[in-house]
Amino acid sequence: MRREWFKFALYALIVLLAPLCVNGGYLLNVLVFVGINTLLAVGLNLLLGFAGQISLGQAAFYGLGAYGSGVLTASYGWNPWLALVAAALTVGVLAFAIGFPILKLKGHYLAMATLGFGIIVFIVFNEYVDITGGPSGLPGIPNLTAAGMTFDSDLKNFYLIWAVVLTVVLLAINLVHSRIGRALRAIHDSEVAARVLGVNARLLKVQIFTCSAVISCIAGSLYAHTVTFISPASFGFHFSIELLTMVIIGGLGSIYGSCLGAALLTLLPEMLRTFQDYDIVVYGFLLVAMTMFLPGGLVQGGGLLLSQLKRLWPGRGGNNA
Amino acid sequence: MLEVRDITCVFGGLVALDRVSFTAQRGEITGVIGPNGAGKTTLFNIVSGIYQRTAGSIVFGDLDVSGLPPERLARHGLVRTFQNIELFGQMTVLENVMVGLHTKSTSGLLACALRLPWQRREEKKIRSRARELLDYVGIPDLADQSAASLPFGQGRLLEIARALALEPQLLSMDEPAAGLNSRETWQLGELIRRIRQDGVTVLLVEHDMELVMDVCDRIIVLNLGQKLAEGTPRQIQENRAVIAAYLGEG
């Protein structure tokens, strides 16, 4: 656990110093979105990397959070924090309820079912024009406020959102190093063996599915209050796939891997702007190269590299003569 | 202790088990033997709730446990090991045993995420108990190795340690000696006896006749899904039908 604290402190330090490195402006805005995507990736990784259950509908929970908060505050004048909690609770109940039938499915069938759920929610965002504003979007969502301060600048939003991210990362780290985390990994490796040892696999899968949905939902609420305008396009199928890519690139079953994956896939398109029209080609090339040469994800790849370097270093790492 | 009554199991057109009945007495080691495909693993799969029986019932203690799911049976004290070892390959040896202690701990998802004080105390207890169990089966030095890297024999021992973590009343082992050399098999025999001495009833499927005849109190013989014979090791060795079945005459 000491090592875990060290890693977390290092990560928190990097996060806190990041705004100084980009000295405001456009990149700071991007870092806010890195935070939101980190939340989403960590949430998905709990489900996919630890319990081994796929979800192609994460964008739907994200969208439900955004629209829940957006509609309740912009159209009904709710307090944003109250709206956030209400949305999270509702999505929690919803995910728990659909989790039981959906998570009975395995593999491709589970992928299809969650995909279907995502598409249905996407259609609802588009078609219920009276409530959601339809394809043209929902404007006029207020910023969050706390203790008389309004989170209306990138810097303020940066600290707000990253405070949430660091909290969620810490909770996730605690969880995966506990009996629940072990039971999840056991289900991933051999569900039958886990059940024979008394692990209630069905309930646990639904619980972690619910957690990951609620995390996505909170990310959605934060997103809505940051950008103040939302439209269905942000919550479509392609975004679920993007999240999946973040988690896989960072490394399944590694919380910091998801942090890295989210950061990379959010920053990369910005960096690749210099390639102008060719950015999509470079992006695709990187993806293919990654999955071909580092199938365990960046974090595992980095670990391998480190252990190789240690080996080469003379006079250290004693066990290799 | 465990009473299997007229268990029948049909896969499509294949009758894998045909009205099999027997009783495993408390504190005894009951062997289940039979040629390949006799239905031994199927019987275990039904007793541990992995497969559903077609007909019949299973009574454990004075509880009708027929049709209960594996996780419920485990909590009632019925635990098993697998013919093709089912370890959690991504975890260390110690963590595998810690999963076995899942039902011995209660911290929920929230308590774990928040690392509440009692959860941390519980975690410590789990860890030290898991080490004791590795000690018990004789692999204390392997605690931090990856479970996937274990050779077959030690993998078997780990699976047994993991099952014992639940403090089962009945431990069912499916061919624990398969793939072991003779020294390992002998050690396994000693371990099984020790487990029985500690008050666990044992159900043992095994092809290694020397081991079976050596440790079992009673033996059930299955052939082509039917119970062929039942008795003490001595009676079984002298039973003509059993000898015929093993020589392949049916």
Ligand SMILES: Nc1ncnc2c1ncn2[C@@H]1O[C@H](COP(=O)(O)OP(=O)(O)OP(=O)(O)O)[C@@H](O)[C@H]1O
């Ligand atoms: N899930 C299943 N679906 C269909 N048939 C099955 C299934 N499981 C077992 N069988 C069949 O049931 C019969 C009994 O198989 P079982 O695995 O119980 O034998 P066994 O006695 O354990 O054999 P072995 O000594 O080789 O392990 C076999 O004919 C097998 O093909």
Ligand SMILES: [Mg+2]
């Ligand atoms: Mg078998």
